Amino acid sequence: MSMDRRSFCGSALAASVAAAALAKEGRSEPHPHERPSGESKLFTPLTLRGVTLRNRIAMSPMCQYSSEDGFATDWHLAHYGARAVGGAGLLIAEATGVTPEGRITPNCLGIWKDEHIPGLKRMTDFVRAHGAVPGIQLAHAGVKASRRRPLDPRSNSFVDLEDGGWQPVGPTSTRYGRDGLAPQALTVDEIHAITGSFAAAAQRAVAAGFGVIELHFAHGYLGHSFLSPLMNTRSDEYGGSFENRTRFLIETVRAVRAALPEETPLLVRVSGTDWVEEGWTIDDSVAAAKRMKTEGVDLVDCSTGGATRNARIPVGPGYQVPFAEQIRREAEIPTGAVGMITEPAQAEAILAEGRADLILLGRQLLREPYWAQRAWQELQPDTPAPIAREYAWALAETRRR
Numbered sequence: 001m002s003m004d005r006r007s008f009c010g011s012a013l014a015a016s017v018a019a020a021a022l023a024k025e026g027r028s029e030p031h032p033h034e035r036p037s038g039e040s041k042l043f044t045p046l047t048l049r050g051v052t053l054r055n056r057i058a059m060s061p062m063c064q065y066s067s068e069d070g071f072a073t074d075w076h077l078a079h080y081g082a083r084a085v086g087g088a089g090l091l092i093a094e095a096t097g098v099t100p101e102g103r104i105t106p107n108c109l110g111i112w113k114d115e116h117i118p119g120l121k122r123m124t125d126f127v128r129a130h131g132a133v134p135g136i137q138l139a140h141a142g143v144k145a146s147r148r149r150p151l152d153p154r155s156n157s158f159v160d161l162e163d164g165g166w167q168p169v170g171p172t173s174t175r176y177g178r179d180g181l182a183p184q185a186l187t188v189d190e191i192h193a194i195t196g197s198f199a200a201a202a203q204r205a206v207a208a209g210f211g212v213i214e215l216h217f218a219h220g221y222l223g224h225s226f227l228s229p230l231m232n233t234r235s236d237e238y239g240g241s242f243e244n245r246t247r248f249l250i251e252t253v254r255a256v257r258a259a260l261p262e263e264t265p266l267l268v269r270v271s272g273t274d275w276v277e278e279g280w281t282i283d284d285s286v287a288a289a290k291r292m293k294t295e296g297v298d299l300v301d302c303s304t305g306g307a308t309r310n311a312r313i314p315v316g317p318g319y320q321v322p323f324a325e326q327i328r329r330e331a332e333i334p335t336g337a338v339g340m341i342t343e344p345a346q347a348e349a350i351l352a353e354g355r356a357d358l359i360l361l362g363r364q365l366l367r368e369p370y371w372a373q374r375a376w377q378e379l380q381p382d383t384p385a386p387i388a389r390e391y392a393w394a395l396a397e398t399r400r401r
């Protein structure tokens with residue numbers, strides 16, 4: 001059987017499942033990659049609320065530092081579009097500032113004004129047209145704000161106020177790095193205003209066509225800086241006890257959940273551990289995940305680190321998977337595993353062993369936008385790897401020749 005024919009054929013059951021899904025979306029023709037498969041866990045769809053991902057492969061949020069004034073560009077269309085064509089199930093767009101001061105650099109993506117919506121919509125429309133679900137990570141950089149982008153020769157240094165930089169803010173006025181402006185400690189009213197900015201950004205994200213919303217509470221940025229006792233030494237109701245340090249998280253989750261349609265899944269990225277004893281721990285993450293679950297969070301995306309430069313992190317293949325596994329088991333909430341997951345068999349084993357529900361790939365999807373196709377070929381060699389229909393006919397022709 002020729003490749004194009006086989007790639008669009010399926011069993012009677014598969015056909016009826018696909019037809020029902022297509023009818024719901026008002027489409028008549030399936031995308032390749034959508035064929036249900038009983039063989040590989042990686043290619044088993046994942047449903048969170050009203051959204052079904054065609055497989056368990058997600059692109060991890062990765063800053064592109066390619067915006068001016070927060071606007072999406074052709075780069076975003078090409079970058080996310082390529083991974084949608086490449087077959088991932090979910091693409092979580094990079095950390096996107098909920099306020100201008102919430103950007104890490106002047107070139108970060110933003111969603112603090114309605115004018116940002118059309119550019120983002122152009123990208124999400126394309127991603128959806130190729131069968132992937134567009135997601136977005138809503139973020140506030142906190143004490144790590146106003147830095148130069150990595151492409152800049154002076155990368156990682158702070159942008160001064162005179163150079164168009166802005167005042168970083170945080171739970172306290174303690175500097176994160178050695179240089180730059182000391183952050184300003186947020187007042188309670190300012191904390192509430194940022195929570196409101198997250199909720200408004202979530203509404204804009206839905207208007208821009210995003211189907212999954214993730215909140216960034218990892219890597220030492222504003223959300224994580226409230227959680228970690230290394231970064232949060234406040235003495236009011238937002239600091240001190242676990243209850244107080246998680247207040248900003250819970251209030252933000254609550255506000256965003258209330259702003260979202262019932263069917264839109266809400267994910268939260270946490271740093272599962274600070275990797276130092278006196279910091280945020282995996283037990284804290286489990287306890288926070290239990291709270292998040294009751295507040296309507298659908299999946300915890302488990303990264304680590306970022307609160308201190310003094311952490312010794314045992315970086316290696318799958319080194320953060322144990323955090324996804326423990327949170328999943330003890331908080332009984334779906335989790336995403338991320339960090340040096342590069343091989344299909346590795347990803348498959350994480351899922352098959354019940355250690356996570358979703359696999360997030362960062363740098364591997366930069367190297368290999370068509371990783372999902374390779375994974376299909378390696379995990380399900382008996383069926384042809386899916387490919388966008390725009391290419392499928394041409395490759396089938398080549399094969400015949």
Ligand SMILES: Cc1cc2nc3c(=O)[nH]c(=O)nc-3n(C[C@H](O)[C@H](O)[C@H](O)COP(=O)(O)O)c2cc1C
Binds near residue numbers: 062
């Ligand atoms: C270029 C780049 C940009 C990143 N930007 C973000 C980001 O915006 N938000 C975030 O939570 N993590 C960010 N990360 C971390 C990745 O999402 C991911 O967690 C990390 O790279 C580990 O996964 P990997 O080993 O598959 O790359 C970034 C990583 C890279 C390489």
